[in-house]
Amino acid sequence: LAKTTQPISMDSYEGQEVNITCSHNNIATNDYITWYQQFPSQGPRFIIQGYKTKVTNEVASLFIPADRKSSTLSLPRVSLSDTAVYYCLGFNTNAGKSTFGDGTTLTVKP
Amino acid sequence: DAGVIQSPRHEVTEMGQEVTLRCKPISGHNSLFWYRQTMMRGLELLIYFNNNVPIDDSGMPEDRFSAKMPNASFSTLKIQPSEPRDSAVYFCATNRDKISDEYGYTFGSGTRLTVV
Numbered sequence: 002l003a004k005t006t007q008p009i010s011m012d013s014y015e016g017q018e019v020n021i022t023c024s025h026n027n028i029a030t031n032d033y034i035t036w037y038q039q040f041p042s043q044g045p046r047f048i049i050q051g052y053k054t055k056v057t058n059e060v061a062s063l064f065i066p067a068d069r070k071s072s073t074l075s076l077p078r079v080s081l082s083d084t085a086v087y088y089c090l091g092f093n094t095n096a097g098k099s100t101f102g103d104g105t106t107l108t109v110k111p
Numbered sequence: 112d113a114g115v116i117q118s119p120r121h122e123v124t125e126m127g128q129e130v131t132l133r134c135k136p137i138s139g140h141n142s143l144f145w146y147r148q149t150m151m152r153g154l155e156l157l158i159y160f161n162n163n164v165p166i167d168d169s170g171m172p173e174d175r176f177s178a179k180m181p182n183a184s185f186s187t188l189k190i191q192p193s194e195p196r197d198s199a200v201y202f203c204a205t206n207r208d209k210i211s212d213e214y215g216y217t218f219g220s221g222t223r224l225t226v227v
Contacts, residue, residue: 043218043221044115044204044220045204045216048215096167098144098159099156100156101146101154102153103153
C-alpha cells in the first residue's frame with residue numbers, strides 16, 4: 002500500500018481556498034488516492050477519490066499529476082466547520098484495503 | 112439508511128474482563144473493516160472481511176483479540192482478557208465493494224473503550 006506523507010497541520014481563514022498536498026512516492030498501479038475528513042468524536046468521512054488528473058464533487062477537488070507521486074486536496078471557501086483532520090490514503094484494489102497516515106489538522110479561523 | 116451502527120458507544124471495564132464490540136454494517140456492503148484509533152498510533156486497521164470471510168487479520172495486535180462475522184448483518188470484535196493499553200476508540204467501517212472504493216468507506220460512530 003502507498004505510504005503517504007502530509008503536513009501535520011495547516012491554518013486558514015474563513016472564505017479562503019485551502020490546498021492540502023499529500024506525497025505518495027511509492028504509489029502502486031492499483032492504488033487509488035482517497036481523502037477522508039474526521040471531526041472530534043466521530044468516524045472519518047469520505048470526501049473524494051481519484052486515480053489521475055482532476056476529480057471534483059460538491060465538496061472538494063482532487064488534483065493528481067501524471068506521475069501520481071503526489072496529490073492535492075482543494076477545499077474552496079472554507080468555513081469554521083471545515084476545521085478537522087484530513088487524511089490522504091491509498092486504496093489498493095488488489096488488497097482491498099487502505100492504510101491511514103497521520104493526517105493534516107486544518108484549523109479555520111474567523 | 113441508518114448507516115453503520117456500533118454498540119456500545121462507550122465501554123468502561125476492568126482489566127482482565129472480556130469485552131465485546133458490535134457492528135451492524137450497511138445493508139449491501141460486502142466489506143467490513145475494524146479500525147482502532149489512539150493518539151499515539153492513529154488509525155490502525157485491525158482486520159477486514161469480504162463477504163463475511165476474514166481476508167486480512169495482520170493488524171490484530173495479539174491473540175487476545177478476535178473478530179467474527181457470522182452473517183452479512185453483524186460483526187463482533189472481542190478482547191479477552193482486556194488490558195489498559197487496549198483503551199482506544201474502535202471503529203467499524205463498511206464498503207460496498209472490495210474492488211472499487213468509489214464511494215469510500217462508511218464509518219460508524221465508534222466505541223470508546225476504557226480499560227481500568
